[in-house]
Amino acid sequence: MEKLYKLSGFAKLKKLSKTLKRTVVLEGWTNRTGRQALREITEAYRSMLQEMLDYAVENGASQSTLHRVFYHRFREQYPWLPTRVIKSCYRDAVRRAKSFRELKRKGLARTDKPVVRNVTITYSDLQDWRLENGVIKVRTHRGWVEIHYRGHKQLHRYLYNGWKLSSELRLKISGGGVIVYLTFTKDFEVVYDSRNVVAVDVNENNVTLALFKDESLHEVYRIDTGLGRIVIAYAERRRRITKGRSTKIRSVKKVLKKLRERERKQDVIYKTSKIIEEIAEKNNAVVVVGNVHKGKRRLVNNVKKNTLRHRIHKGLGSLAL
Known part of the structure; x- marks a missing residue:
């Protein structure tokens, strides 16, 4: 822990400005006309994205290159599609192409070419959508579509506590409903004493904190998270539920959905944070935190036992504080 403190250094900074970003997920619904309009936009987006993605992977294309190659053709092919939806497809294609190349370089890609499965439409300008009177309105080729949603405490907290609503709206069709992603930002200025440091050491079942004041060790805390034990318990429960059967079987899938491992781990992480x-x-x-992902990869590569690899992956991987 002392070594971690010495490596951190002590710059004479007194203020730290940071912009925090939070995403609120809403489950919404619209009428039949609205669903049809959003489905048509989704299918057009999927077709454009697949073509752009293939080109970006083969040619290492940037957003500007994709705009030059595809924009006019897609405007002619889909004259009813909002222009900014086409432009948002550039960013999506470049991001997916980069991710696919990294997976292929590591030997983790499952296909020779990237395949578009899930599509999330992005509206990047408030001219094409708005949030008003408890309804999200989206501009489509069939007119303005109203997406209704249930009361949401988190949304209200961000709306009325100084957070700024981003101009970007993301949405996707899910069954008979619509999943909406709203992004909020807020600028913070944190004042701190650069001689005071909280050094964080993340372990499988606990987190150790060392508080340094005036460049001297002042106090040590230990938080028992029990994440490793939670991972083991849920792994055993999944083993008993499946009993060697495929997780794609409907009855097995239904029971597995009732497990709340992710929620329990998230609760521990939030409380620790x-x-x-x-x-x-x-x-x-x-606060100084070690690179949890780097440490996890190093441990996983050195462990041969599958059960221990699973614990490290699920336990330490969750604690990326």
Whole structure:
């Protein structure tokens, strides 16, 4: 822990400006005309994205290149499609192409060419959508589509507590409904004493905190997370549920959906993060955390036992604080 502190350094910074970004997920619904309009946009988007993605992978194309090659043709092919939807497809194709090349380089790609399965449409300008009177309105070739949603406490908290609604709206068709992603941003200025540090060491079942004040070790905390034990318990429950059967069987899939491993781990992570935040805020300290993903990869590569590899992957992988 002392070594981690010495490597962190002590720059004489007193203020840190940071923009936080949060995404709110809403489950919405619209009428038959609205669903049909969104499905038509989704299918057109999927077709464009697949063609752009293939080109980007083969030629290493940038967004500007994709615009030059595809924009006019797609405007003629889909004259009813909002222009900004076509432009958002460039970013999506470049991002997916980069991800596919990295997977292929690591030998993890399952196909020779990238395949578009899930599509999320992006509206990048408030001219094409708006949030008003508890309804999200989206401009389509069939007119403005109204997407209704249920009351959402998190949405209300961000709307009325100084957070700024981003101009980007993302949505996708899910069964008979619509999943909507709203993004909020907020600028913060944090004042801290650069001589005070909270060093965080993440382990399988606990997180150790070392508080340094005035460049000297002041106090050590240990938080028992039990994530490793949670992973083991749920792995055993999944083993008993499947009993050697495929997880694609309907009855097995139905029971597995009722497991709440992710929710339990998220709850532990949020509570641990809150404790670290309170200690840092109380002492005007900066937080130093090791690279959890890098450490996880190193441990996984050195472990031959499958059960232990699973615990490391699911346990430490969840604690990317």
